[in-house]
Amino acid sequence: MKYSVILAALGVLGAGSAVAQQPPIKIGVLYPLTGGGAVYGVPALAGHQLAIEELNAKGGIMGRKIESIERDDKLNPATASSTMKELITKDKVDIVLGGLASSVGLAMSEVSKQEKVVYISTVPKSIQITTDKLHKYVFRTSANTDQEGDTMAMLAGRNKLGKICHLELDYAYGNDLEVGILKAMPKYAPDAKIVLTLKPKLGATDFNPFIPQVMAAGCDGVLSGLWGPHFVSWVKQAAPLGFFNKIKWISGGEVGSHEIAGELKGEYPDNVISNTYELWYHGNDPSHAAFQAKLAKKLNTQETPQWAALGYIGVMYTAAAMEKAKSTEADKVAEALEGLSIGTPVGKLTIDAKTHQANIGQFWGPMVKKPDRAYRMMEPAEYIQPK
């Protein structure tokens, strides 16, 4: 009796000191932090950091503090591969998150497979990550190109487009999105015809070789995967010609985000229907307001960028999986992620046990002028979530 009390006390003490001495959980993350991708990588990292700050304030994961090890992938698959290997072998991270470009996501997934370390793709959309190239350790918490293509085809049907011009960037994301759209077209817009497909290169700034071709093709609508700076440069070069007066522009690549609307302001063209993961001015879940307020405080602006939500969700999934697995071992964490549901600022999400894809949706809607604002807003913003 006496002994057992002493032993129990020792056990408690031992456990207590073990907790205190336990090393932190290391989360490695790669986003483009310099060059063209930094426009999105930096806000995504801000969401990632916000989640870690929140978790650490509550005692971390399983009582262990979280250490965030952040690296620049430079939007380059080769850099991402070598940096991720270094994170795993030298920094001994427990899990790796991030990536932005689809090409980078595919490279990171390959390293994750070789090194047997869990990788959560928080932004890359290439469908291959969760189909052809799927393996035990890779998961995705962003949307994918099939899902985006499906919605774009649906919108083509809903807007009764007849003659369609199709624009994609010539790399993993653009090519996969094209496949996604073509797959879904017969279902939603059986009578629509794609009369022209053009593929400018990733990073293109001069679209003059393409704009006259689209204008001469006589399309009533464009399906576009030109994201961020590509869209902005296209708008600047095409708008003086009256390009957007007659053409409906249905676009993936989140050009409906406030980042683009707030920057282009009065130059944002008419007739654009696009998507975004999150909107600072409109939520679909009660927890959104609190998340947005914290982010606004961290970034010191009310008009917060949508990419932060993706970085945030990736960390929250990591924490939930490790808590569920009661371990940081890759095999156990991977098993825990399969079928795992968590609450996020954009509602409850579940990762499919087979495809490793979270059922995250996106807001879609027309970008309309507001009399009291300098920029356009998405209205109505419809949250479209895969079944």
Next chain:
Amino acid sequence: MTLTMFTLNAFYGLALAMNMFIIASGLNLIFGVLRVINFAHGMFYMFGAYITFTVAKSWGAPFFVGVLAAAAALGVIAFAIERLLLRHLYDKEHLMQLLFTFALVLLMSDAAKMIWGTDQYSVGYPPGLGGAVNLGFVALPQYQLFLCAVGPLIAVAMWLLVDRTRWGRVVRAATQDREMLSALGVNVPMVYAAVFTIGSALAGVGGALAAPRIALVPGMDATVINECFIIVIIGGLGNLWGSFLGALAFGFVVQFGTVLAPNWQDVLPYLLMLVVLLIRPWGLLGRPETN
């Protein structure tokens, strides 16, 4: 290709050529006189665009005030760089100069990140240049017409400055025999500083003039510097009209090539360079090195 499409493509090729010439002419001038390969020239271009954004959009000044501010700011920055650092490297081997200008790229890209962050920016077209001119069978954007006029103006101004003024004679002499010129009582270091300043200010103007038609993002310097080198090399290193010709070749090959063979768009400029160098290794208007 219909006549309308041909005219449009020819026009866009010309507009691209003139925009690139404005930037490349500065790089060419600096190489011609100082024999320094300035990798930071693309960074100067990016600063030009960002400064125009700050002056014309954030402060609300007219666009052309932004262009002048970009030229002035880049001139000041370049003058300081030349006087404080670069001038110590003229007698060193080329590798040192390359390393130095490459270090400038890294430093300036971090500086840009500190000043402007990583957001994407856009600058509006100046009033009266945001529309198109309708010629009946084809409509041409006003701003690109404007660029087509500015390019030759800059070319002629540079030609007059270098070939038709006393100062230009001094600059040309400096490329021939620096010591002799110095012995004749010319302040050669100040000539070098002036050339570097003017060349860099041209990069600033190039960035400022490009700003209304593209998205401003970090990393926008990277492609531009490659394309500038291609133009300067195919034109003949250090030759003003060579750069002009090189820019025209570049503009038309990229425009027509991308329309006709879109799968080749990435390699077109390099193919052009390869072909020119195979036929004339010293460039279109360059002279073979004799020494």
